[in-house]
Amino acid sequence: MKQYARVFRYLAGYKSNIGLYLLTTVLSIVFSLVSIGMLMPFLQLIFLKETSINTKSNIVLESVDKLLAAFSANDNIAKLGIICLLIVVFIILKNLFLYLSYYILNPLKNKIVNKMREDVYDKVLKLPIGYFNERRKGDLLSRMTTDIGEVEGSLIGSMEGWVRDPLTIIITLIFLLVISPKLTIFILFLIPVMGLVIGRITKSLKKHSNIVAVKWGETLSTIEETLGGLRVIKAFNIEKKLRGRFSKNNDELLDSKNKIGYRRDLASPLSEVMGVMLFTGVLYYGGRLVLNNELLSAPVFLGYLGIFYNIINPAKALSTSFSNMRKGSAAIQRIEEVLQTPITVDDNPNGKQLSTFSNKIEFKNVCFAYEDAVILDNINLIVEKGKTVALVGSSGAGKSTLADLVPRFHDVTSGELLIDGINIKEYSLQSVRSQMSIVTQEPILFNDTIGNNIALGSENATMNEVIQAAKIANAHNFIVKKENQYDENIGDRGAKLSGGERQRLTIARAVLKNPPILILDEATSSLDTESERLVQDAINNMMQNRTSIVIAHRLSTIRHADEIIVLQKGRIVERGTHEQLISLQGFYHKLVELQEVK
Numbered sequence: 286m287k288q289y290a291r292v293f294r295y296l297a298g299y300k301s302n303i304g305l306y307l308l309t310t311v312l313s314i315v316f317s318l319v320s321i322g323m324l325m326p327f328l329q330l331i332f333l334k335e336t337s338i339n340t341k342s343n344i345v346l347e348s349v350d351k352l353l354a355a356f357s358a359n360d361n362i363a364k365l366g367i368i369c370l371l372i373v374v375f376i377i378l379k380n381l382f383l384y385l386s387y388y389i390l391n392p393l394k395n396k397i398v399n400k401m402r403e404d405v406y407d408k409v410l411k412l413p414i415g416y417f418n419e420r421r422k423g424d425l426l427s428r429m430t431t432d433i434g435e436v437e438g439s440l441i442g443s444m445e446g447w448v449r450d451p452l453t454i455i456i457t458l459i460f461l462l463v464i465s466p467k468l469t470i471f472i473l474f475l476i477p478v479m480g481l482v483i484g485r486i487t488k489s490l491k492k493h494s495n496i497v498a499v500k501w502g503e504t505l506s507t508i509e510e511t512l513g514g515l516r517v518i519k520a521f522n523i524e525k526k527l528r529g530r531f532s533k534n535n536d537e538l539l540d541s542k543n544k545i546g547y548r549r550d551l552a553s554p555l556s557e558v559m560g561v562m563l564f565t566g567v568l569y570y571g572g573r574l575v576l577n578n579e580l581l582s583a584p585v586f587l588g589y590l591g592i593f594y595n596i597i598n599p600a601k602a603l604s605t606s607f608s609n610m611r612k613g614s615a616a617i618q619r620i621e622e623v624l625q626t627p628i629t630v631d632d633n634p635n636g637k638q639l640s641t642f643s644n645k646i647e648f649k650n651v652c653f654a655y656e657d658a659v660i661l662d663n664i665n666l667i668v669e670k671g672k673t674v675a676l677v678g679s680s681g682a683g684k685s686t687l688a689d690l691v692p693r694f695h696d697v698t699s700g701e702l703l704i705d706g707i708n709i710k711e712y713s714l715q716s717v718r719s720q721m722s723i724v725t726q727e728p729i730l731f732n733d734t735i736g737n738n739i740a741l742g743s744e745n746a747t748m749n750e751v752i753q754a755a756k757i758a759n760a761h762n763f764i765v766k767k768e769n770q771y772d773e774n775i776g777d778r779g780a781k782l783s784g785g786e787r788q789r790l791t792i793a794r795a796v797l798k799n800p801p802i803l804i805l806d807e808a809t810s811s812l813d814t815e816s817e818r819l820v821q822d823a824i825n826n827m828m829q830n831r832t833s834i835v836i837a838h839r840l841s842t843i844r845h846a847d848e849i850i851v852l853q854k855g856r857i858v859e860r861g862t863h864e865q866l867i868s869l870q871g872f873y874h875k876l877v878e879l880q881e882v883k
Contacts (some may be wrong), residue, residue, distance in 0.1 A: 290723040292623060295397045306389045309447050313382035314456050318592055320375035322460070325588035327368050330361055375620035388451070394444055398437040405429050413630045414694040415655060423506025428619050433618035446606030450599040457686060464589050468571050472563070472593070491610050502535070507531050538541055551683040562599040580853055622709050630696050633715040639709065640714040641833065642801040644705040645669045645693060651700035656734040660686045662855045664700070669802070673833040675843035677876065679850035684836045687852070688804050691834060722795035722822070726838075728787035730779035735764055736771035738779075739793045746797055758823040792823045840877055849873065 296303060325761040355450060406429065417425075432583060461469040507530055567590070575586050646668040661683045668674045676684040687694050690702055693714055702709045730738050739754060740746045751771065755761040763786055767773040779787040795803065837843040844863040851866065851873045853857035859871050865874035 291401070291560050291617070291624070292397060295400050296393075298435050299393055301394070302389055302393055302743055306393070306618055307448065307452075309382045309386040309389065311456070312381050314385060314449075314453050316375045316379035316382065318457060318595065320372050320379060321591045321595060322572050322588055323372045323375065324556055324591050327372075327586050328584035328587055329582075330364055330368065343556060364631075368781075371804075374471050387445075391622070394437075395446075395688045399431065401436065401620065402429075402433050405620060406434065408624050409627070410684055411628050411632075412626060413628070413696075415691065416626065421506045423501070423508070425501065426625075428623055432619050433777060435618065439610070439616070440484075446602050450603040450606065453599040454603070457592060457599075461589065464592070465571075465574075468567065468574060468589065470571050472567060500534055500541060504534045504538060507534060522572060524775040529544055530583045540657060551846065557597075560600055564590075564597065580868065591749075630693050630714070631708065634713055634715075636711050636713040637716075639704060639712045639720055642670065642705065642720050646802070646832070646834075647703040647706075648687075649700075649701045649703065651690070651697050651702060653683075653690065653695060660855050664857060666850060666857070667836060669847075671830065672831050672847040673828060673835060673843075673845075675835045675837050675846035675849045677837050677840060677843070677849060677873065681854075682852040683855040685806060685851055688806060688834050688836055689804070691804060692723065720800050721802040721804060722798045722800045723804045723806065724788075724791050724795050727779055728779060728784075728791045730782075730787055732774070732777050734774055735767070735790065738775065738790055739771075739797055741794055743794075743797045750797060751793075754793045754797035755790075757826045758789045759826075760789040760793050760823070763789075789823055796826075801832055803828060804834065805835045805839045807836050851876075 339702075380649060409425070409429070438482060458469060458473070461472070507527070511531075512529055571586050571589065575583055646667040648664045651661060651664040651666075652659070662688065666674070676682055676687060686695065690697060691709075696710065704712065704717070731741070736748070736751055739751050739760075743750075748771070752761060755764055764773075766772055773781075773788075775787075777782050779790065784788070805828075833841055835846065843849060846863070848860060849866055850857055851871075853872060859866055859869060859873050861869070867877065
């Protein structure tokens with residue numbers, strides 16, 4: 286039951302609703318049993334022309350006798366009418382409380398699923414960037430959609446069975462125990478055998494459900510990669526290879542789903558067969574008690590059977606619920622893995638507020654390692670306010686990782702990162718990031734209008750401010766040529782725009798935020814010459830009077846930086862201005878020669 290702890294924690298917030306649900310459920314079960322129990326006086330009256338037998342006293346018959354006496358029913362016709370009326374009344378009460386229990390429980394189930402979905406999404410937003418580098422996007426999508434759907438359909442959907450069916454069985458057994466202790470004890474010996482057999486059948490459901498979840502995640506990843514890489518797939522004629530990979534995943538998914546279906550579908554018919562066997566055993570044993578005249582009359586026995594049959598359906602439903610819980614436990618375990626992932630970059634909501642950046646950013650003996658790999662080693666660097674520092678080096682040198690430490694996408698493994706002389710961890714995370722804007726190599730845009738994408742993160746921006754930011758980013762001219770101008774929808778990830786247009790929108794977004802610190806991660810490296818010139822002009826406009834950390838791929842774009850930091854294998858190997866580094870005839874000079882920068 287440990288894996289269901291989160292569901293129980295969600296339920297803890299709705300104790301009053303749960304109390305009302307239990308009350309209405311118990312009342313609906315009691316009225317259902319009482320209505321069935323009314324068969325006893327009915328049969329007694331029809332076949333024996335009386336409502337009780339003195340030699341074989343029964344609590345149900347005695348209670349009905351007193352009730353009939355209260356109504357002053359003396360003849361059998363009047364008694365028959367009152368008994369039938371009571372059956373109708375009890376059935377109405379049963380269904381009234383049954384509806385009330387559904388009315389209370391259904392919103393509760395929906396709230397639990399809704400809260401779980403929100404918690405998973407919120408956790409994804411809080412997880413550090415490094416977490417996603419090691420995860421397949423399709424697997425995460427599967428956990429956030431399919432697994433939560435599985436929990437909703439199998440686990441939460443069976444919540445009613447967790448409560449109603451056990452209560453029905455327990456309350457029914459109490460009724461039966463009152464009517465005939467001897468026959469009920471016989472039943473209690475048989476029920477555990479039935480539960481043991483069904484439990485053995487459903488034991489493997491969790492294992493196969495987990496396999497299904499993993500295979501579905503792989504299938505989603507293949508679909509996502511296919512949609513994002515159709516140009517490459519067609520250009521390299523690898524449709525057959527991708528089709529084979531997808532078919533393999535799909536066939537394995539089918540096989541696992543079939544195995545789950547075989548075991549799950551076996552639970553219901555098996556429970557029915559065993560239920561009938563149990564019922565037949567009761568018929569035989571109870572029939573012997575009647576024939577041997579052992580404190581059980583025929584009408585009471587028939588009423589007993591009617592009440593006992595009330596156990597069969599809940600027992601079947603309980604076995605199905607148990608199967609669903611087994612199946613859903615694999616899904617909730619995968620969701621729990623995400624929710625329990627430690628947040629290595631933790632917010633400090635009660636920390637100091639970085640309201641203004643006034644001095645410098647300082648790296649003091651900073652090291653960063655991911656698992657066993659050392660990415661940055663003993664970095665000492667000062668970025669003065671208003672200065673531009675460029676990071677250059679070969680791929681894998683640690684440039685992006687070093688820049689990612691400033692907005693706390695990662696936290697240092699050792700050493701300190703200081704802003705205005707205070708460790709960055711002492712500030713609230715939100716206040717640190719509010720002082721920065723980032724323009725990445727790949728423009729990140731959303732399926733929304735041009736205006737809304739520029740105003741992202743600047744909720745109170747006016748239209749005039751959006752337009753002014755677009756002008757600084759050299760984006761206004763192409764925007765006004767669009768049919769709807771700033772209200773033009775740009776499609777998924779800005780698919781309706783060119784690469785240069787997308788990048789200029791991200792620059793406009795950074796300009797509108799108007800932060801004192803800029804981080805530019807190879808913002809022009811993927812553009813053609815004309816687009817690069819427009820984007821570079823926009824970047825130059827944006828960088829005026831700001832502190833900038835620039836990751837450069839094309840060295841011609843950073844030759845005017847105040848300081849160039851050359852990284853190699855996570856270490857600073859050279860530093861200085863463009864002219865100083867050229868005169869060193871070292872690593873930077875070789876990079877410049879390779880790019881033929883004069």
